[in-house]
Amino acid sequence: MKNKLIKCTIILVIVAALGAALWRLNSFEKTEMVSMKGYSYEKAVVTEVVTDNLQPDGQRAGYQLLKVMIKSGSHKGEIYEATSSEGNLFGATCYKGDKVIVTFSVSGDNATVGVYSKDRTVAVLAYVAVFLALICCIGGFNGIKSVIGLIFTFAMIIFMFLPMIYLGMSPFWAAVIMVVVTTIVTMYLIGGNDRKTISAILGTTLGVLISGLSAWIFGLAADIDGYNVSNIETLVYLGQNTQIKIGGLLFAGILIASLGAVMDVAMSVSSAIAEIHDKSKTLGMKELFISGMHVGKDMMGTMSNTLILAFAGGSISVLVLDYAYNLPLRQIINSYSIGIEIMQGIAGSIGVILTVPTTAFMAALLYGAKRNITVHSSQEDT
Numbered sequence: 001m002k003n004k005l006i007k008c009t010i011i012l013v014i015v016a017a018l019g020a021a022l023w024r025l026n027s028f029e030k031t032e033m034v035s036m037k038g039y040s041y042e043k044a045v046v047t048e049v050v051t052d053n054l055q056p057d058g059q060r061a062g063y064q065l066l067k068v069m070i071k072s073g074s075h076k077g078e079i080y081e082a083t084s085s086e087g088n089l090f091g092a093t094c095y096k097g098d099k100v101i102v103t104f105s106v107s108g109d110n111a112t113v114g115v116y117s118k119d120r121t122v123a124v125l126a127y128v129a130v131f132l133a134l135i136c137c138i139g140g141f142n143g144i145k146s147v148i149g150l151i152f153t154f155a156m157i158i159f160m161f162l163p164m165i166y167l168g169m170s171p172f173w174a175a176v177i178m179v180v181v182t183t184i185v186t187m188y189l190i191g192g193n194d195r196k197t198i199s200a201i202l203g204t205t206l207g208v209l210i211s212g213l214s215a216w217i218f219g220l221a222a223d224i225d226g227y228n229v230s231n232i233e234t235l236v237y238l239g240q241n242t243q244i245k246i247g248g249l250l251f252a253g254i255l256i257a258s259l260g261a262v263m264d265v266a267m268s269v270s271s272a273i274a275e276i277h278d279k280s281k282t283l284g285m286k287e288l289f290i291s292g293m294h295v296g297k298d299m300m301g302t303m304s305n306t307l308i309l310a311f312a313g314g315s316i317s318v319l320v321l322d323y324a325y326n327l328p329l330r331q332i333i334n335s336y337s338i339g340i341e342i343m344q345g346i347a348g349s350i351g352v353i354l355t356v357p358t359t360a361f362m363a364a365l366l367y368g369a370k371r372n373i374t375v376h377s378s379q380e381d382t
Contacts, residue, residue, distance in 0.1 A: 018181075022159045028167065031242050038106040043071040043119060046098045047079060053086060060086045066094055068102060068113065075104065075111075084115035092118050142190065149186035156182050157256070168243030171252035172212065179208050179259055190267060195366040196274040203266035203359025204259070210358075211258040211351025215251055218343050226250035228336040250340065257310075258348035261303050265352050266359045269296045273363040285368025289360050296356030304349035311345040 051065035063085040070078050082102055085091035092115055094100060099119035105112040135143040135150075156178050164174035183204045191197035219225055226247040229235070239246040272295040273288050283291070312319070318337050332338055 025163045025167075026159055028163070030166070033238070033241060040073060040104050041116060042073045042075070042102055042104045043121075044068040044082070044100050044102045044113075045071060046094045046096055046100060049094065049096055050081070060093065062086065063091070064094055064115075066115070068100065068115075070102070070104070071099075073104065080111060080113045082113035082115055090117065091115055145189040149189045152185050152189075153182045161252075161256075165244055165249075165252070166242060168245065171245060171248035172255070175212075175252035175255040176209065179255055180205055182259070183208075183263060186263065187267065191271070194274075196270045196363065199273075199359055199363035199366050200263075200266045200270040202362045203270065203355050204263045206358045207262040207266060207351045207355030208255050208259055210354045211262065211347045212251055212255045214350045215254045215343050215347035218347065219251070222339055222343070224336065224339050224343060228340065230337065254344055254347050257344065258307065258351045261307055261348060262351050262355050265296065265299050265303055265355045268299060269356055269359045270363045273360065273367060277367040283368070285364045288368050289364035292360030292363055293357060296360060300353050300356060303352045307348040307352065308345040311341050311348075315341045 045068060046066050047069050048067040049064060050067060053060045053062045053064050055061055063083045066082045066084055067079055068082045070076055070080065084094050084100075086093070092098075092100065094115060101116045101119050103112075103114045103116050132147050132150075135147055137143070139146055160181070161174055161178040164177070165171045183201050187197045187201050187204070191200060226249050227236075229250060232246075235246040235249070238244055269292050273292045276291050277283065277288060315337065318341075322332050322338075
């Protein structure tokens with residue numbers, strides 16, 4: 001009972017210290033990049049389609065003229081005329097009763113209202129709720145702990161990683177700090193406070209660092225850096241007006257993207273070695289390491305595939321364009337976009353692959369060392 005009380009006290013102190021640190025970290029004013037004075041995004045409902053943009057040939061051109069009732073903000077309940085352009089990224093084809101998000105711009109006594117998009121708030125929240133419910137229902141208590149870990153990871157990205165890079169810290173090292181903190185908390189929630197968790201934490205941290213290091217080395221060899229991404233013009237403007245070091249964002253993203261897969265492999269290998277040790281405590285460090293490697297080898301291919309396919313799926317539009325235009329291989333393989341995708345996919349896979357021996361060694365060392373000490377003590381007693 002006393003040990004549990006001490007443990008809970010330590011956890012509460014750590015949580016309080018982390019909360020205070022995050023509050024202090026987020027106590028700053030952001031540089032105003034765009035003036036939002038008199039401009040806002042509000043919820044609204046389409047009450048009438050005044051003029052439609054449907055053409056005789058069935059195509060849509062131009063914009064719709066609508067009447068919408070504002071459902072949020074200081075103008076809630078008021079009806080305004082609004083326009084909705086026909087665009088793939090902005091605007092929407094609206095019908096009476098549709099819930100939309102509108103841009104509301106006030107200049108003097110005049111208000112300009114335009115449809116930004118359909119209101120997807122309910123759909124997004126429902127989808128996330130289904131995802132979390134599935135984790136909890138299938139995973140039980142461990143699923144609940146996984147959800148807590150997931151929420152914590154998201155909070156660390158928003159309240160730790162982003163403020164650190166905004167205040168001028170290297171994105172790479174900000175990602176390293178976030179990865180370490182997130183790994184410790186997540187692994188503790190999943191595995192508890194034991195040797196299995198410690199070896200998984202060490203394996204995950206080293207695996208992610210290896211992933212980032214391999215990407216950095218490839219970037220030097222291929223002359224690719226954070227200034228070669230597709231939206232660099234916007235990022236350069238951001239870097240000129242803030243302390244953000246935009247050149248390091250690419251490699252920081254690789255660290256964060258590889259964390260999930262590396263964490264999965266590290267915990268699986270560590271758990272397997274822990275289970276093997278519990279069933280056969282006579283096995284030494286070498287035997288435990290070999291067993292962990294056998295388990296990890298089965299995971300390498302599937303987890304590497306996961307990362308490669310994830311990055312390939314994210315760049316499917318580029319791949320389709322390259323294929324359709326029948327671009328020569330020499331042009332494709334030397335383009336920045338393909339080079340970055342190759343770097344991201346392979347760097348993450350290298351991290352996964354080398355996490356296996358790293359975690360197996362750590363777990364075998366922690367479990368095998370105690371066994372060797374026990375055997376040595378028994379021999380001295382006899």
